[in-house]
Amino acid sequence: MKNNPVVPYILIFALGLGLIFFMSLWGADQKKEIAGENEDGKTEDTAANAEEFDPEGFTQQKCISCHGGDLTGGGIGPNLHGLSDSKETIHDIIKNGQNNMPAFGGQISDEQIDQLADYILTLK
Numbered sequence: 708m709k710n711n712p713v714v715p716y717i718l719i720f721a722l723g724l725g726l727i728f729f730m731s732l733w734g735a736d737q738k739k740e741i742a743g744e745n746e747d748g749k750t751e752d753t754a755a756n757a758e759e760f761d762p763e764g765f766t767q768q769k770c771i772s773c774h775g776g777d778l779t780g781g782g783i784g785p786n787l788h789g790l791s792d793s794k795e796t797i798h799d800i801i802k803n804g805q806n807n808m809p810a811f812g813g814q815i816s817d818e819q820i821d822q823l824a825d826y827i828l829t830l831k
């Protein structure tokens with residue numbers, strides 16, 4: 708065995724196999740890390756999207772045609788300032804509509820409707 712010229716090659720081969728095995732373990736670990744990062748990234752994105760919803764901007768796009776530029780009325784929609792309705796009522800009207808007021812439930816989430824209702828209740 709001592710003088711067998713193949714021995715060094717076998718050693719190198721074994722070392723290489725070990726290295727490949729070690730690197731694949733290392734890679735699997737990294738993969739987990741990367742996957743973890745993506746998951747975190749997603750949650751952050753979702754949170755950011757919820758925060759990005761801008762109730763005032765939304766009313767400027769979707770509501771002023773009927774409720775007037777400053778939402779004080781003027782079109783077919785009534786003044787939205789100083790409403791005495793509860794937040795629940797306002798939420799319901801925005802979500803499901805009422806008479807000539809269109810329903811927005813299909814366009815925005817309940818959470819966003821909540822934010823809209825909160826915003827409308829700040830209008831004095």
Ligand code: HEC
Pocket residue numbers: 765766769770771772773774783784785787790792797800801805806807808809811823827
């Ligand atoms: C197509 C015209 C139209 C659009 C667009 C519209 N509304 Fe209205 N809205 C109305 C009308 C008309 C009423 C009165 C409904 C009634 O007579 O019951 C109303 C009523 C409301 C009320 C109830 C007011 C009260 O006195 O209790 C709220 C709140 C409201 N709208 C919010 C919104 C918001 C927020 C948007 C935009 C996301 C919007 N509306 C878009 C026409 C519109």
